Amino acid sequence: MLALITGGTSGIGAAFADVLAARGDSLVLVARDAERLRAKADELQAAHGVPVEVLQADLAVRADLLRVAERCAAGDLDMLINNAGFGLHAGLLAEDWSIHEKALDVMCLAVLVLGGAAGRAMKARGSGRIVNISSLASWIAQGHYSPVKAWVRSYSEGLGDELHGSGVTVTAVCPGWVKTEFHERAGIRTSSIPEWIWVDAHKMAAIALSDVEKGASISIPAKRWRVAAFLARHAPRAAVRMVSRMLTKSRA
Numbered sequence: 001m002l003a004l005i006t007g008g009t010s011g012i013g014a015a016f017a018d019v020l021a022a023r024g025d026s027l028v029l030v031a032r033d034a035e036r037l038r039a040k041a042d043e044l045q046a047a048h049g050v051p052v053e054v055l056q057a058d059l060a061v062r063a064d065l066l067r068v069a070e071r072c073a074a075g076d077l078d079m080l081i082n083n084a085g086f087g088l089h090a091g092l093l094a095e096d097w098s099i100h101e102k103a104l105d106v107m108c109l110a111v112l113v114l115g116g117a118a119g120r121a122m123k124a125r126g127s128g129r130i131v132n133i134s135s136l137a138s139w140i141a142q143g144h145y146s147p148v149k150a151w152v153r154s155y156s157e158g159l160g161d162e163l164h165g166s167g168v169t170v171t172a173v174c175p176g177w178v179k180t181e182f183h184e185r186a187g188i189r190t191s192s193i194p195e196w197i198w199v200d201a202h203k204m205a206a207i208a209l210s211d212v213e214k215g216a217s218i219s220i221p222a223k224r225w226r227v228a229a230f231l232a233r234h235a236p237r238a239a240v241r242m243v244s245r246m247l248t249k250s251r252a
């Protein structure tokens, strides 16, 4: 099996790469940092003896995105994991909205363009898996990050419906808190987040992949996160907004 993973050099994307390579799958890794890409590819090849191709690309740059889309359209991918992304805690009133534009480019537009390219090729072949990394935050109300991740979840359901019966499945994975470079890169304080809430990236990747194999449209890959998602979906929205405000305050 051949899987393309965006953001496959760190955190959740790297964990998916490790789990897939360990079961003998071939990979295409996409990220901006060429040195890190090469190092991750060498590490996986040495540890598991699988072929790993690298594609250096900044998904916020249109020409780079089109190159990755071309790779997705080649027709040999069995799985696409749209994972690249970053934490976002710039306010919605910020005059400088460049980071919001970048978030839409990397976490929405790139997901749409790569999902379309891979989806068309997979549909023609009659099989394939598309995996989009959303978040538990998609059910709450945290600044711009929640709407971006709600878009990913909603888009995944729409794409899954369009591909229904084609042999291609689409899964939105909704993780809660995972220790990666995400929080540090975005300057998000994590000291107030209790230890028990965190889930290991490899553990969650393995559970998510088993949901993907079952063709699940949504995967919430930990019991504690499923409880949180249930509460966020069923509690009064005013309570959800209050908790969202508390969470946002605790991260600043």
Ligand SMILES: NC(=O)c1ccc[n+]([C@@H]2O[C@H](COP(=O)([O-])OP(=O)(O)OC[C@H]3O[C@@H](n4cnc5c(N)ncnc54)[C@H](OP(=O)(O)O)[C@@H]3O)[C@@H](O)[C@H]2O)c1
Residues within 6 Å of the ligand: 006, 007, 008, 009, 010, 011, 012, 013, 030, 031, 032, 033, 034, 036, 057, 058, 059, 060, 083, 084, 085, 086, 087, 106, 107, 133, 134, 135, 136, 174, 175, 176, 177, 178, 179, 180, 181, 182, 183, 185
């Ligand atoms: N960590 C959590 O608690 C958590 C929870 C829910 C959802 N998520 C989601 O999980 C996904 C992965 O996050 P993570 O926690 O694993 O973060 P991470 O450790 O910071 O990894 C992010 C990955 O994305 C790549 N990337 C970032 N911007 C890119 C761009 N413009 N073009 C191409 N690649 C780019 C990075 O490589 P380069 O820097 O080399 O480009 C890196 O490989 C994100 O979509 C995030 O929203 C994370």
